[in-house]
Amino acid sequence: MEIATRISLLLIATIVIALFPAGSFAQTTMPSNVRAFGAVGDAKTMDTAAFQRALDQCAKAGGGEVLAPAGDYFIGSIELKSNTTLRLEKGATLLGSPDLAEYPIVKARWEGQWVDAHRGLIFAADAGNIAIAGPGKIVGSPQLGGREMPRRPCVIETINCSGILLEDFSTEQQRMWTIHPTQCSNILARGLTIRSRTGNGDGIDLDSCRNVRIENCDIDTGDDCIALKSGRGLEAYRAAMPTENVLITRCKLGDSIFACIGIGSETSGGVSNVRIEHCKFTHSQTYSIYIKSHTGRGASIENISATDLNVVSAKKGFLRINLLSSGRTDTEPVPGNEGVPQGRDFHFSDIKIANCGSLVDGYEISSIKPLDGLAISNLTGASEKGITLVNMKNVMLSGIGVQPAHGPLLSINNVTGAGLEGAAPYHPALAPTTNQ
Numbered sequence: 235m236e237i238a239t240r241i242s243l244l245l246i247a248t249i250v251i252a253l254f255p256a257g258s259f260a261q262t263t264m265p266s267n268v269r270a271f272g273a274v275g276d277a278k279t280m281d282t283a284a285f286q287r288a289l290d291q292c293a294k295a296g297g298g299e300v301l302a303p304a305g306d307y308f309i310g311s312i313e314l315k316s317n318t319t320l321r322l323e324k325g326a327t328l329l330g331s332p333d334l335a336e337y338p339i340v341k342a343r344w345e346g347q348w349v350d351a352h353r354g355l356i357f358a359a360d361a362g363n364i365a366i367a368g369p370g371k372i373v374g375s376p377q378l379g380g381r382e383m384p385r386r387p388c389v390i391e392t393i394n395c396s397g398i399l400l401e402d403f404s405t406e407q408q409r410m411w412t413i414h415p416t417q418c419s420n421i422l423a424r425g426l427t428i429r430s431r432t433g434n435g436d437g438i439d440l441d442s443c444r445n446v447r448i449e450n451c452d453i454d455t456g457d458d459c460i461a462l463k464s465g466r467g468l469e470a471y472r473a474a475m476p477t478e479n480v481l482i483t484r485c486k487l488g489d490s491i492f493a494c495i496g497i498g499s500e501t502s503g504g505v506s507n508v509r510i511e512h513c514k515f516t517h518s519q520t521y522s523i524y525i526k527s528h529t530g531r532g533a534s535i536e537n538i539s540a541t542d543l544n545v546v547s548a549k550k551g552f553l554r555i556n557l558l559s560s561g562r563t564d565t566e567p568v569p570g571n572e573g574v575p576q577g578r579d580f581h582f583s584d585i586k587i588a589n590c591g592s593l594v595d596g597y598e599i600s601s602i603k604p605l606d607g608l609a610i611s612n613l614t615g616a617s618e619k620g621i622t623l624v625n626m627k628n629v630m631l632s633g634i635g636v637q638p639a640h641g642p643l644l645s646i647n648n649v650t651g652a653g654l655e656g657a658a659p660y661h662p663a664l665a666p667t668t669n670q
Contacts, residue, residue: 265299265321266292268307275305277329282310282336292318297363302326302370310336311387314358314366322370322403330355330389332377337387343416343441345562346466346500350384354391354414361395368403368425379409381434388414396420403427409434409456416441417475428453433491436461442475442503447483454488454516458496458524464503464533467564471532476504481511488516493554497535498526499561501575502568504533510540517547521595525553526560527575529600530567536578543585551592551617553582555605558598577605587615593636597624597660601648608651610634622660623649 266288269275273284288300289312297317304325310333314320322328331337337352340359344351355374358364366372374389389405390413392398397420404427405412412428412435415421421443428437428451435456440446441463453459462477464470487494494515497505515522522545525535535557545552557575567573577599587593593613599605605626614635620643623629629651634643645660 265301267301267303269303273302273305273307275303275307275326277306277308279308280310280331281307282312282331285309285312289314289318289320302328309355311338311353311355311357314356314361314364316361317363319365319367319399320356321367322372324369326370328355328370328372330373330375330378330387332375334378337378339384340393342385342391342393343414343463343465344385346463346470346502348469352378352384352387354388356390357392358395359393361392363397364392364395365399365401366390366403367399367401371404371406373405374407374410374412376408379407379432379434386410388412390414392416392418394418398422401425405429407435408432411436411439412455413438414441415443417443419444421446423447423451424449426451426453428455428459430455430457431490432456435491439463440477440480441465442470442473442477443480444476444478446477446480448481448485449483450485452486454490456490457492459487459489459494460485461496462505462508463498463500464505466500466502466528466531466561468502468566468568470500470502471568474503474533476506476533478504478506480508482509482513484512486514486516489518491519493521493524494518495523496526497524497538499528500531501527501535502531502533505535506537508538510543512542514544515546515548518549520548520550521554522548522552523554525555525557525577525580527557528561528563529558529575530564530573531575532568532573534576534578536576538579539581540585541581541583545585545587545590545615547589548587549591551595551619552585552587552590553594553596555580555594555596556598557605558600571602574600574603576603579607580605581609582613583609583611585613585615587613587617587636590615590617592619592622593617593634593638594621594623596626597622597647597662599625601625604648620644623647624660624662625649627651629654
């Protein structure tokens with residue numbers, strides 16, 4: 235498929251999402267108030283049962299809105315059903331219980347594989363037309379983060395749902411992902427303020443999801459602000475459920491440990507048709523954008539575009555592409571050359587950079603499957619180091635208005651295309667060793 239055609243399909247998909255009437259389904263005459271079902275909101279009385287009664291009755295009546303007025307509601311995991319909106323009024327805060335027994339065990343994705351997991355503080359499965367709306371706040375329990383098994387609860391987790399609206403609320407979380415849709419479609423996340431601290435604190439993780447729009451969000455996290463995944467290893471490769479048709483627009487992103495936007499490393503179902511535009515990257519400990527996979531994952535990462543970005547600070551660099559060694563080795567990898575990930579059609583334009591370690595680190599790509607199509611244009615600002623490219627074809631560089639403080643602007647090895655004049659040779663033996 236031609237590049238222009240792919241981009242047109244993506245734009246059509248994002249327009250559909252913008253018009254998608256998530257949350258505009260049938261409403262009851264008056265919203266159900268959780269206090270009418272016994273919720274107290276005093277930050278110490280357990281209000282889980284009251285919230286669940288309100289949500290269940292709303293769904294049973296055919297759908298509508300469940301309202302949480304101002305108050306501090308102490309809850310464990312609650313479940314949304316189809317055609318239901320949970321609305322948090324100004325001054326309403328959901329406080330997650332620190333008791334793991336309040337989060338039932340379900341099967342959920344974790345680092346690319348299905349495992350036993352404590353379900354999210356707000357959870358939905360096999361539901362359609364669901365919404366969580368603000369301007370209230372949701373706070374995950376700081377005691378429940380970490381990487382212990384069964385997997386710890388996310389703040390919001392949806393599995394196999396279609397028609398999801400997340401709008402105008404804020405979240406706080408520590409040491410665990412905040413929002414994790416898995417195998418979901420038609421998702422609109424807008425006007426969110428997401429805060430997390432320490433490692434493992436991703437903001438929004440899209441896992442085998444399609445038709446997604448993330449807009450006007452302010453995300454500052456202890457791990458990836460936004461991550462795009464699709465499972466890892468032979469199981470996910472055979473399932474072939476990609477993350478595709480994703481627009482990230484007008485967002486403010488900052489990260490204190492890893493990347494602002496991570497594509498991968500669990501990509502065995504594929505990732506395609508992703509557009510990032512009009513975003514500000516305030517700070518990242520590693521890279522603003524990190525496209526990553528691992529030999530044994532297979533599948534492809536393709537048609538990734540980014541335009542009109544303002545990178546204020548990126549400690550290691552603006553962009554890294556590592557399709558060889560990111561993440562852990564799979565227990566059941568995709569065998570042979572089929573397991574080598576393919577990168578294709580990456581486009582970056584109109585990027586302003588400051589306080590940047592490097593422009594592009596693109597030296598971890600297999601010679602068996604070279605990256606096919608990398609276009610970089612109108613890149614301006616300042617960086618410590620330049621662009622390093624290895625094992626690529628159909629590269630197009632133009633308008634690179636940066637003079638690195640150290641080393642050559644461009645270093646290449648086994649790269650063909652346009653705009654490569656004057657490039658210095660790159661020696662793979664000089665590449666740093668890492669599996670991040």
